Amino acid sequence: MSNILPPDLARTMYHDMFCIRQFDSKVVALVDDNEIPGSCHEYCGQEAVAVGVCSALTKTDILTSTHRGHGHILAKGGDVGKMFAELLAKSTGYNHGRGGSMHIADVGLGIYGANGIVGAGAPMACGAAHKFKLAGERNVAVSFFGDGAINQGVVHEAMNLAAIWRLPVIFVCENNQYAISTPLRDVSILDPYIRAQSYGMPGVSVDGMDVAAVFEAAVSAVDRARSGEGPTFIECKTYRYLGHYSGERHMKVTYRTNEELEYWKRRDPIDLWAARLIEGGLCTSEEISKLNQKVDDEIARGLQFARQSPEPQVSEALEHMYAVSYPNTPARGAEL
Numbered sequence: 001m002s003n004i005l006p007p008d009l010a011r012t013m014y015h016d017m018f019c020i021r022q023f024d025s026k027v028v029a030l031v032d033d034n035e036i037p038g039s040c041h042e043y044c045g046q047e048a049v050a051v052g053v054c055s056a057l058t059k060t061d062i063l064t065s066t067h068r069g070h071g072h073i074l075a076k077g078g079d080v081g082k083m084f085a086e087l088l089a090k091s092t093g094y095n096h097g098r099g100g101s102m103h104i105a106d107v108g109l110g111i112y113g114a115n116g117i118v119g120a121g122a123p124m125a126c127g128a129a130h131k132f133k134l135a136g137e138r139n140v141a142v143s144f145f146g147d148g149a150i151n152q153g154v155v156h157e158a159m160n161l162a163a164i165w166r167l168p169v170i171f172v173c174e175n176n177q178y179a180i181s182t183p184l185r186d187v188s189i190l191d192p193y194i195r196a197q198s199y200g201m202p203g204v205s206v207d208g209m210d211v212a213a214v215f216e217a218a219v220s221a222v223d224r225a226r227s228g229e230g231p232t233f234i235e236c237k238t239y240r241y242l243g244h245y246s247g248e249r250h251m252k253v254t255y256r257t258n259e260e261l262e263y264w265k266r267r268d269p270i271d272l273w274a275a276r277l278i279e280g281g282l283c284t285s286e287e288i289s290k291l292n293q294k295v296d297d298e299i300a301r302g303l304q305f306a307r308q309s310p311e312p313q314v315s316e317a318l319e320h321m322y323a324v325s326y327p328n329t330p331a332r333g334a335e336l
């Protein structure tokens with residue numbers, strides 16, 4: 001597969017996966033040091049899903065994300081500095097420091113928001129896709145969600161709506177096999193992708209540790225969506241290396257075994273892709289080291305930007321909180 005990908009894209013995919021890994025590894029340390037208030041849901045291990053899907057998108061395509069959203073946002077072109085600033089609650093962050101990890105959005109980049117409500121991004125993606133269709137725009141909308149969302153009613157309503165209206169939506173189920181500590185096998189007899197058949201859309205299951213496999217499935221789904229044929233469901237089998245959220249590593253939890261973790265780490269998406277790039281003659285190991293250094297520099301610069309950024313002012317606390325939706329409607333803060 002690496003041989004038929006344009007070399008620049010193949011290297012960019014490596015860069016983006018490593019950037020996500022390094023970003024969220026840094027987040028772990030910052031949460032532990034209380035520099036990030038609260039906690040985060042880190043994406044380490046799942047990088048091939050976000051990067052494989054987003055590499056098949058253009059800037060005007062959109063995505064809706066989840067509580068575990070850092071990877072989606074970086075893969076869609078999010079800025080490392082503005083992300084760190086948001087997590088550090090600084091005024092230069094994506095949400096001016098008001099939202100934090102689970103609300104990062106950048107409408108200009110087609111990032112219609114991380115979301116703390118499991119499954120809630122699916123109908124939002126349908127709404128965006130409906131608009132694209134009505135306006136005759138050839139964009140697509142991607143809804144990322146976890147295996148924990150596949151029994152949420154709203155996801156099923158969204159899938160049905162997308163199918164009957166032939167909306168340009170791609171439902172991407174990141175099956176990391178656990179919803180907090182609940183294994184998928186305890187709550188669903190069938191694999192997630194099989195659900196797609198009930199709604200009359202193609203459903204595929206791919207190796208979510210293989211960025212090329214994810215990319216290939218995403219390209220087919222994007223082609224289908226852009227040509228007006230409707231939605232696709234892609235299940236990506238993957239694994240999260242860290243706990244459900246940052247705090248879990250300080251708890252004694254036993255729902256996963258070390259053997260299971262080690263099994264998945266042996267199939268690390270970044271290591272696998274580096275090996276494929278080298279084997280395919282697309283990169284030397286020295287070039288991989290240079291890319292790693294480039295990413296580490298970007299992470300260091302982004303964090304420095306965030307650390308040097310000002311805190312939001314108390315006097316501005318009500319700013320950026322409410323949308324002014326209609327002309328002549330005063331901002332809610334202004335009424336108070």
Ligand SMILES: Cc1ncc(C[n+]2csc(CCOP(=O)(O)OP(=O)(O)O)c2C)c(N)n1
Pocket residue numbers: 067068116117118119145146147148149176178179180244
């Ligand atoms: C509607 C709703 N129900 C429950 C929760 C609490 N909750 C937060 S994350 C989570 C598990 C989600 O698992 P999954 O969708 O598999 O995503 P993962 O954490 O594995 O990435 C739950 C139950 C929530 N945020 N929203």
Ligand SMILES: [Mg+2]
Pocket residue numbers: 146147148174175176177178179180
């Ligand atoms: Mg899960």
